[in-house]
Amino acid sequence: MRRPSTPAIILAVFALLAWWMIRTRSATTPVPPKPAVVAPAVTSSGPNPAPPTAAPAVAGVAQAPDPERSTLLDDLNQPAGTIQSDLRLVQEVFVAWRTNFPRDGNPVGENADMTRALAGANALNLALVPRDHSALNAAGELTDRWGTPFRFHQLAGDRMEIRSAGPDRRFGNADDAMLTP
Amino acid sequence: MKTPSGPHDPTRRRFVGQCCAAVGATGLLSALAQLRVLGAVANPPAGDYKAIVCLFLAGGNDANNLIVPSDTAGYNAYAAGRGALALPRTGLLGVNVTANDGHSYGLHPAMPELQALFNQGRSTVMANVGTLCVPTTKAQYTARSVPLPNQLFSHNDQQVEWQSSLPDRAFTTGWGGRLADLVNAFNQNNAISMSISLNGQNSFQVGNTVAQYSVNSTGAVAMSGTATGTTTLAGVRTKAQSDLLAAQQPGLMETAFATQTTSAISDSALVSGFLSGNPTFSTVFPTTFLGSQLRTIARLIAAAPQLGLRRQVFFARVGGWDLHDDQVVAGNTGTGAHANLLSDVSKSLAAFYNATVELGVGQMVTTFTASDFGRTFNTNGDGSDHGWGSHHLIMGGALRGGQIYGRMPDWTINGPDDTGRGRWIPSTSVDEYSATMASWFGVSATNLPVVLPNIGRFANPNLGFLG
Numbered sequence: 271m272r273r274p275s276t277p278a279i280i281l282a283v284f285a286l287l288a289w290w291m292i293r294t295r296s297a298t299t300p301v302p303p304k305p306a307v308v309a310p311a312v313t314s315s316g317p318n319p320a321p322p323t324a325a326p327a328v329a330g331v332a333q334a335p336d337p338e339r340s341t342l343l344d345d346l347n348q349p350a351g352t353i354q355s356d357l358r359l360v361q362e363v364f365v366a367w368r369t370n371f372p373r374d375g376n377p378v379g380e381n382a383d384m385t386r387a388l389a390g391a392n393a394l395n396l397a398l399v400p401r402d403h404s405a406l407n408a409a410g411e412l413t414d415r416w417g418t419p420f421r422f423h424q425l426a427g428d429r430m431e432i433r434s435a436g437p438d439r440r441f442g443n444a445d446d447a448m449l450t451p
Numbered sequence: 452m453k454t455p456s457g458p459h460d461p462t463r464r465r466f467v468g469q470c471c472a473a474v475g476a477t478g479l480l481s482a483l484a485q486l487r488v489l490g491a492v493a494n495p496p497a498g499d500y501k502a503i504v505c506l507f508l509a510g511g512n513d514a515n516n517l518i519v520p521s522d523t524a525g526y527n528a529y530a531a532g533r534g535a536l537a538l539p540r541t542g543l544l545g546v547n548v549t550a551n552d553g554h555s556y557g558l559h560p561a562m563p564e565l566q567a568l569f570n571q572g573r574s575t576v577m578a579n580v581g582t583l584c585v586p587t588t589k590a591q592y593t594a595r596s597v598p599l600p601n602q603l604f605s606h607n608d609q610q611v612e613w614q615s616s617l618p619d620r621a622f623t624t625g626w627g628g629r630l631a632d633l634v635n636a637f638n639q640n641n642a643i644s645m646s647i648s649l650n651g652q653n654s655f656q657v658g659n660t661v662a663q664y665s666v667n668s669t670g671a672v673a674m675s676g677t678a679t680g681t682t683t684l685a686g687v688r689t690k691a692q693s694d695l696l697a698a699q700q701p702g703l704m705e706t707a708f709a710t711q712t713t714s715a716i717s718d719s720a721l722v723s724g725f726l727s728g729n730p731t732f733s734t735v736f737p738t739t740f741l742g743s744q745l746r747t748i749a750r751l752i753a754a755a756p757q758l759g760l761r762r763q764v765f766f767a768r769v770g771g772w773d774l775h776d777d778q779v780v781a782g783n784t785g786t787g788a789h790a791n792l793l794s795d796v797s798k799s800l801a802a803f804y805n806a807t808v809e810l811g812v813g814q815m816v817t818t819f820t821a822s823d824f825g826r827t828f829n830t831n832g833d834g835s836d837h838g839w840g841s842h843h844l845i846m847g848g849a850l851r852g853g854q855i856y857g858r859m860p861d862w863t864i865n866g867p868d869d870t871g872r873g874r875w876i877p878s879t880s881v882d883e884y885s886a887t888m889a890s891w892f893g894v895s896a897t898n899l900p901v902v903l904p905n906i907g908r909f910a911n912p913n914l915g916f917l918g
Contacts, residue, residue: 375608376605379603379604380836383871421831424604424837425605426605426607427608442775
């Protein structure tokens with residue numbers, strides 16, 4: 271059997287090199303960074319969420335369709351849960367926020383200001399609270415299972431105390447619920 | 452052998468030379484720093500003594516009810532915004548102070564002692580002061596076109612920012628600590644730190660060279676279970692501990708620990724000696740936590756000549772101001788939790804001022820309040836929430852009283868000074884407020900940025916409330 275000639279070998283090496291370079295380039299093409307959303311996207315196995323018009327939109331947030339809907343608060347205010355489990359869910363939202371904004375710390379302001387930020391009015395357009403969540407009231411505040419806005423007590427940039435007024439819907443008495451991290 | 456061809460080519464000779472130059476430069480910088488200190492404290496007059504007392508109202512005081520407009524138009528605007536928290540106009544304690552907004556003012560009905568000091572010109576209010584990175588308008592706040600303090604409305608962050616006066620960067624030192632670092636050269640003796648805290652470690656007094664020394668409201672914090680002599684177990688233990696601390700330590704960490712512990716033990720013994728006898732004043736203080744803290748401060752001021760101290764910085768703190776609920780008693784808003792706190796402040800501060808007068812240092816001691824933040828002007832039902840700018844008390848014989856300093860906010864909810872719910876944008880920065888006291892304390896205009904690095908961003912490095 272004849273051995274391949276030198277030009278053929280050189281041609282084969284160049285071809286291999288060219289194929290490898292093209293392959294490498296396509297593999298390293300940068301993709302836009304995605305925020306580290308903690309909650310997994312909802313699958314379409316369940317019923318569709320209520321249309322955006324069913325719940326008030328959070329003021330200042332554009333009504334764009336959510337490609338990745340956060341599930342962190344899916345169980346909030348559900349009959350199977352309790353106020354304590356609700357508080358833990360809301361706390362998880364703040365933890366997720368801080369994971370994505372470690373240098374900024376918690377969002378600041380009143381309930382509506384923070385909810386607006388948690389719902390996507392932030393540098394990453396990260397919506398940890400779905401904008402059509404049934405727990406949002408007309409003022410854009412996140413409410414407890416009795417319809418009273420949670421009170422977000424800013425202890426520190428990395429500590430948020432969450433308070434519920436309880437069934438009587440009045441803060442400052444025995445039926446209040448609170449979660450202090 | 453290769454010949455060095457450029458400045459980055461290392462040779463042993465070049466390396467040694469650069470090291471020597473670095474060491475020399477360090478010495479030069481140190482000497483320059485000393486010269487700066489000497490410049491700041493040059494030629495203190497004989498008998499010169501000054502003390503600054505920071506009273507921190509932890510939790511965020513609602514100063515909207517500390518001082519209230521009492522003329523008809525002003526009160527009506529106040530009452531409309533405050534709702535259920537509004538104090539009755541008839542109960543306000545009128546004060547003879549002028550304000551640049553044309554309104555007349557009254558103090559909370561629980562503060563008759565401070566009313567007397569206001570009317571003597573020995574106490575007044577700095578209006579709407581708070582943390583700022585730069586002067587900020589509502590339009591700038593809304594557009595976020597200027598940097599804002601980190602974590603506005605957050606307790607811990609705002610406490611630290613008030614005490615450091617550096618709201619745009621991570622904490623390293625407090626402005627009281629930097630002040631002490633600069634003026635400690637005034638003091639003839641460093642046996643006891645010029646920075647003394649009556650309420651544990653705090654950010655305000657953290658310095659680079661002067662360490663804060665904590666005592667409690669009854670005196671020095673002594674090590675328990677110690678005794679002199681070696682006939683008891685406690686005595687043997689004390690002797691053993693003393694020997695261990697005096698022994699040569701193998702590492703820097705151990706050496707520093709031994710030095711600090713030994714120093715704390717000797718400081719404790721020294722301070723206990725000064726505080727063990729009867730006080731040199733007869734003023735009676737309230738028996739509250741705050742009253743006890745201020746009484747101990749008065750005793751430490753009395754001991755300053757024996758301690759060889761010409762400058763002292765004190766820190767006291769009282770909590771309970773975070774009144775989201777039950778701030779006032781419904782139907783009798785001049786009473787309740789907030790009124791009780793203000794009453795304690797009024798009685799304790801007045802006693803402290805009287806004690807300094809009795810000690811002959813009334814002109815030499817300035818007390819000021821600080822707090823996390825102000826509170827919302829409108830109510831959440833029966834309390835108020837976290838705000839921003841607030842009004843603060845200043846007290847002392849050096850005060851140029853008789854007027855309210857700074858600018859009161861427009862009391863309109865969502866008005867030109869409001870970021871929402873009556874969270875006032877400060878019209879005076881903590882930097883300006885603090886710089887005025889630092890200047891009075893002896894810091895030259897040139898050295899003011901050493902104590903308040905951001906002061907150059909603001910218009911008034913001296914607000915003029917101290918003579």
